Amino acid sequence: MSTLLLNIPVTQYMFYFLSFVAFLCAIMVVASKNPIHSILYLIITFFAIAGHYLLLNAQFLAVVHIIVYAGAIMVLFLYVIMMMNLNEDTESHKHIYLKFAAVGSALLLLITLVAALKGAEKLTAAAPLNTNVGLIKNLGTTLFGEYLFPFEVSSILLLAAMVGAIMIGKKDIK
């Protein structure tokens, strides 16, 4: 492993860099008091994750991820925050014990998660690595072949969500 690390430093460094950015920004999402900042940090996190996707050979997914999350969802978030005029930190502070408890239990979660996954049997990569899985062509065949029905169902879900959002958002419902 160490030889690999020496031999191919570029991707390794990219991994470290992206991970560092993602981790830091994620913390900032939670830590910053201004909601707008939070969302902006979240966007950076998403970009970092998209970078990971690229590293992992999932190019199409990376693109979609940016379009959907950073492009659509986060804009929606910002839009709503702006609309509500929440750009300042309006929230009163939670009790300090509660914060400790939250952080504590989160750490507990982390430990258990890591422990659980560590206990899993050693993973070995599939022998011939197929670099083409992340290509549109491949994804398309899988999506419209094996997962055609769930795909259609998810479209209904989206439609329902859309209708629901409009219905809820309407000002006065008779």
Added chain:
Amino acid sequence: MTGILLQSAIISTPIEWYILLSAALFTIGACGVMFKRNAIIIFASVELMLNAVNLLLVAFSSYHSDASAQVFVFFIMAVAAAEVAVGLAILSMIYRNVKSIDIDVLSKLRH
């Protein structure tokens, strides 16, 4: 070109690192959900958690050379989008009525 670059990425980085990263992101998300009171930030934290899972899925997908996991990521995205759309609509509705999205204020269900 990219293929070569990325092929080496998955070989060079053991899967455990991805696991660790996703776990960390997931935990941060959970932490945010737990101690923030602003409903929108809670939403954002949930998104973070979802993305942590997505990341793990993609990592395993590459590892096993299996496209299915990436398809699942699509579905998760779809669900996340739906959730955000409805959730934010509800929040704006609540804000319109209660003038707050502080979850501690929203404890009407109790009674």
Added chain:
Amino acid sequence: MLTGLLIVIPLIAALLTFFIKGKAARVAALGFSILEFAVSVFAWYQYKTEPLSKQLYLNCTWIESIGANFSVGLDGMSLLMVLLTTFLVPLIILSSFKNEYDKPNSFYGLILLMQMALIGVFTTNDGFLFYIFWELALIPIYFICLVWGGENRARITFKFFIYTLFGSLFMLVALVFLYQHTGMYTGIKSWAINDLYQAGRSLNASQQGYVFWAVFLAFAIKMPIFPFHTWQPDTYVNAPTQGTMLLSGIMLKMGTFGMIKWLLPVVPLGVANWGSWAMLLSVIGIIYASCIAIVQTDFKRLIAYSSIAHVGLIAAGILAWNQQGIQGALIQMVSHGINVVGLFLVADILFRHTGTREISKLGGIRNVNPWFAVLFLIILLGSVALPLTNGFVGEFLLITGVYGYGAWTAAFAGLTVILGAVYMLRSYQGIMLGESNSVTAGFGTLAPSDKAVLIIVCAAIIAFGVYPQPLTDLAEPAVKNILSSTK
């Protein structure tokens, strides 16, 4: 086919009745119930000519994956219960003609729905279906009591509902447990009654004990047997009279019938080990309920307790598990159904004409309306099992059956003969005899519908008392059958 028809007719009738507005609903309901009675009589005729006729059985695949079938059929025992149901429901509907109920269409619709569920319970040969009908019967009566009941109806009906449901859940667990043990040889699990019998008998003694108590609890609450009876008097008093009649006249028989068909043949070892405890409860219940009936002041409540006493004797007869005991139980189930409907109608008439059911406030109605007194007396005699009334045939066989179980048990169970006379005559004297007072002086004449029901009930009481052959003919072979299958 006929059996299917018997279940479907009330269902359709109920649905149609829901859509009929106003008073026409009760006429329609009466018509439908009489039609149903006619069909059941035809089924009886069919049974007489060809007992195993295909007409009487229906078996359709229903939920194949769990081996549940829509399987219904009429043997002598079921036919007896079905005839009781179809005979009583028109009477119950007719007896309501003088009561003005809100939303009559729902009221009569629910009665018919109830009839459907009851017939289902009595005819089904499939454990899964049995449970469904069993619970289905609870729903209409719940609404009847809740919507048209007396003052405390919400609390009391809730208690009744939860209590019986609680018991039924134990039965469900036991049935599922039995189901898991079916198909030992074939490997195919099934809810068919014979498979459940086989499964039950293959269990070891302690397992059978658990199944016995779980199922017994459900039946004991439904009947009810001491000490699971406390929901019953309140419910009987608070429910509208027709609801009470349905509860005591027919629904109670679900429990006793269930014991004969769904409990004792299933777990013979459980019965052998624990039956004596159940018997003890039944016998205690007889004496206990009779004693309480003696000091009741409300006539309806008195009947409620007398009903507990009677049911205790029926249960004791069943638990004795011999020809006379079970046959007596079946006949007494029919007799008790008829008598108790008559008694509750009397209580209702008293309340309608005088505004009270307190025995101490009544008195001297005999002076005002001698015919009512005579009809009441006949029903009462049926209830205290005077020979040549229907009550005697059943009670004699029951005591004989219990004697076969144990002489002292029979002696204690037989105390009902004495105590029954005490509380019944006491109430008769309080209500009917003596000088009439301001409450009873204006009692007036009976409405034609009431009179008709009372006369039919009295005629049945005497007819079956003098010539019980039709009942025994139905019951005897069925009981022999079920006894020989457990030997």
Added chain:
Amino acid sequence: MIKLIGLVPLFPLIGFIINGFFGKKMGKGLSGTIASLSIAASFVVSLLIFMDLQKMPEKSVVVNLFSWINSDTLKIPFSFLVDPLSSIFLLIITGIGFLIHIYSIGYMHHDEGFARFFTYLNLFIFFMLLLVLGNNYLIMFVGWEGVGLCSYLLIGFWFKNTEYNNAAKKAFVMNRIGDLGFLLGIILIFFTYGTITYGDVFEKAHTGSDTIMTAIALLLFVGAMGKSAQIPLYTWLPDAMAGPTPVSALIHAATMVTAGIYMIVRSNIFYSSSEVASEVVAIVGALTALMAAVIGCAQTDIKKVLAYSTVSQLGLMFLALGVGAYSTAVFHVTTHAFFKALLFLGAGSVIHAMSNEQDMRKMGGLRKALPITWLTMGIATLAISGFPLLSGFFSKDEILAHVWEENKILWIVATLTSLLTAFYMFRMFILTFHTNFRGTAEQKHHLHESPKSMTIPLIVLAILSLAGGLLGLPEAFHGNNWISGYLSPIIAHRSPSTLSHETEYMLMGIATLVFICGAYTAYNVYQKSKVLPAASEKDMRPSERFIYHKFKVDEFYNAVITRPLNGISVAFHKFVESDLIDGLVNGVGTMVKWLSGVIRQLQTGNIGFYIFSMVLGVVAIIFWSVLK
């Protein structure tokens, strides 16, 4: 003719139905006529059947009507048996029944419930006939309970009076206590012999063990105790005098109360096979006879005196049964039916004349106003007291002779009873008909002899009371004791009398002496010294008051049975039911509710808390699965 036995109970049934449905509309004359005619028809048929039976060699005929209850081996047909025993009872029931129907037409003439009275009376005859005609124990039981019902209805005939109603209820419930014993006896017979048909049971009787036979005999005797008013179930009979007097005559003297004797004679095989049972019967009978006679001496109500006299005579009959003199008991039933019915009807005539006054202290000197009643009642009094050569003399003497043979102590008791009987009967007779009139002037003004319809039955019964002894003329009088010979086919073990004629003459002499003593004492006290019973309770001596209150047995029962039962019932109702059992049931509900209240605190409504606990839960689950 015998095949038409079904007609015998059918006529009263028809009479009952006609009177029941149309009695009120028909008017009194027609209603009474139909009722009496139906009994007359029955009587005629019974008589014909009786004649037929004499000619038959086998002396017993079974007539099957239909099969009644069927349950596997328990097969109970509705069938009738005609044999010497039932034929005698048929004649008594229909004959005396007919006379009393005639009498009632006059007696009840002013009553508004006239038709109802005859309805009940006809129904009673119907059930009584079923009782004696049945060919198995259950049919007997049908009649048994049926007559109990009629007794209930007739005691409470004047249903506006609470006291009468209570008496009726008491009679029914006490009878039911006996009935339960009877029923259990029947069931035991079934389980022992597999049948309850008389012929089959008696044939196999000895296959049962001694204990079982004793048990059967005792259980049946419990039934007889209730119906025939023996200790301890006798207290209902005196109270039963609340009914109209013809009812007392028919039901509570002549017929229904003798059902117990009929039943024991019918099942005599069990008693003759069981020493214990016979002894119990004899002792209970003797005690009842003596006790009732003592109480009878202190009563002032004319009907009460007769009621206790009935109880006492029934006791004598049971004493006879207990010593194995079955046919003698039937003989005494017959003669007793004659003279006791006569006494009651005579008393009824007196009461009728006295405008419903029953207290003997307010009567006296009625001889002139009521000559026929005086004469007939005089005959009956002589008969019951054992005046030589009258019916009661023979039957009672026969009983005494049999008791003498078996047990001298019981004989003394029985003789003492006879003495008391003579005393209180003459006391009653003298207080009623002789000495001075003590009633009000108005009553005196109204005094009249009863109408023909009432006096004719009196005369007929008086003749029967005079001549009834001919039925069982003892050998000592060169008679052949017809009744004993006639009944012999149905008696399993006959113990022919071994007494020499000399002893018999001696016993008769003693009986006569006893009669004279009793009668003379009464004459001395009430006629000569003109002693009157104390006018009110205060004037009585303590012992007298104690007897007047019937040894306080009613109070004793009240304290020992009725009140504890009520107490237990109230306790059950108030405490066990609502607090204990329902409390437990509701307690479960309350507990769930309380628990929910506690757990509900977790539902803070704070989303953060929910998420927090969710995370902890997830951690716990993962942790647990990892550890596993």
